[in-house]
Every structure is written in C-alpha cells, then in structure tokens.
Amino acid sequence: MADAISRIAGLDFASVTPERFARIVKGLSGKEIAAIARDGALRKRVLDEVFGRMERQFRPEAAGTLTALLRWRITGSGGNPEAVYETRIADGVCTVREGRSEAAPRVTFVLGDAEFLKLVSGNASPVTLFVLRKVKVVGDVALAAALTRYFDIPRPGA
Template identity: 55%
Template sequence: MAALGDLDLEALDFGAVAPQEFARIVKGLPGRRIAELMAGPQRRRVLDEVFGRMHTLFKPEAAGDRDALIRWRITVSGLEPGADDDVYETHIAAGTCTVTPERTDRTPQLSLTMAAPEFLRLVSGNASGPTLFFTRKLKVNGDIRLAGGLTYFFDIPKP
C-alpha cells in the first residue's frame, strides 16, 4: 500500500482493506485528515463498511447470553448545517451481532455518541472508550457496565 501521505482516501476501497490495515491507516493519519475524510461524501460508505464488518469481528463467547441493543450516534460536526447525524444500532443476542443502519423504535440499553474521527479511532483500536469518555469525546447514556465491556465483545485490530 502507498505511504499514508500519498494515500487517496477518497478513492480507497475500504471494503478491500483488512481490519489491521485499516487500523494502521487510521493510526497514521492526523486528526485533521480523518475529520476531512469523514466530512466528505465518503463518510457514509466508510461507516457502512465499519458497521458491516462488526458481525465478523464479534466474539460470541465474550458476550455470553447477553441480550442488548446498542445505539451509535456518529455526530456530524464540521458538516454542512442541517445535516443529520448517522445512527446505527447493533443488537447482540443469542450469540450473534446484527446491525441496523438506522435508528429504530426499539429502546436501547446503551447509547453512544461521538464524532466520526473518535469513532474511527475507537473501532480501529487507536483509542480507548474510557479515555474518550473521560475527555468528553464520547457520551454514554444507559448501561455503563455494558459500555465498559463492549470492546471485549469484538476482535478489535491492533494497529
């Protein structure tokens, strides 16, 4: 793969990038560049790819018999005024993780809200949930114990 400075993120096929490579890309990019990427037209494509892979990185043995709905709200700070946040829901139940690419009428046990750059850092193993929470870059509403253990339910790549 090209050096990060030469990488054309807008044209990158994120579906063809392995999780470990994605983690390396996110780690090597300055926050400003990640924010630019996630403020552009490829934002939803990147988010869809990340959420679309969650079921493949899910560790059912770690989740046990837990049944939980998690709502993720990825904020649009920096995007055009009036733009809507992106909302996804993950449902963990019966040893599976299913993703809905929108808000439903169901009541989540946990809601997580963060800007897109922080979300990419979190899911790529380049940031920790507690650090984001304590620096007020991650808002948690609901089951705080579930929030604290959520990263153990997924095989998060090591950058």
C-alpha cells in the same frame, strides 16, 4: 488533506484487513479525519464498512447470553447530519442496521467522526475517550465498559 481523502476514497475495503485499516486511521491527523467526514459520500462509505465488519468481528463466545441493543450516534460535521446505527446482540449473534429503531437501546454512544474511527480501529482507549468527554455514554455504563471484549478490535501496531 486531499491526499488523505483520495487515499481513503481509493481503498478497496473488501481487501483491507482490520489491522491495515487501523494503521491507516492511526496515520491520519484530526484535520484529515474531519476532511473525510465532510465528504458525505465517503463518510457514509466508511461508516457502512465499519459497521458491516462488526458482525464479522463479533465474538459470540465472549458475549455468551448477552442480549442488548446498542445505539451509535456519530455527530455530523461540515453540513453532514448525525449518522445513527444500531448493533443488536442476541442469541450469540450480532446484527447491525443503519438508522434508529423504535426499540429502547440498553446503551447509546454519542461521539464525533474522529473519535468513532479512532475507537473502532483500536487507536483510542474507550476509557480515555469517556474520561476526556469525547464520547458520551447514555444507559448501561457497565455494558459500555465491557464492549471491547465482545469484538475483535484491531491493533494498529507501529
């Protein structure tokens, strides 16, 4: 597990493509992801990078006139608190911020670190995670189901 932590900690995220990140996540066990999540500074660095990329991977042509606030609650583990990020889609632009605003989200996703990383790296099906109750969706379920159309989700490959 120390190998997984040092492998992720040593990444220069600026040079890692979404596809390479997806392959890295695919190669991690649940225990390794849990170990990464327990390292508070590394967890924050990974979450900040993933959410920072959302703006770049947004597909405005697919979103059209959609206006929505999405709240992501990544449950804490190993003494780490819950992490909250918000994704706002409006006027063909996606913006992301850390923390909870006063605005009411159209949909809120509640999931653990491992499920979140697998979801955003294309290593898990959102439908499967929902059916298995690994992700809780509060609010507009139809928007949640359509969300993958609005972002370029990496394909981890073999």
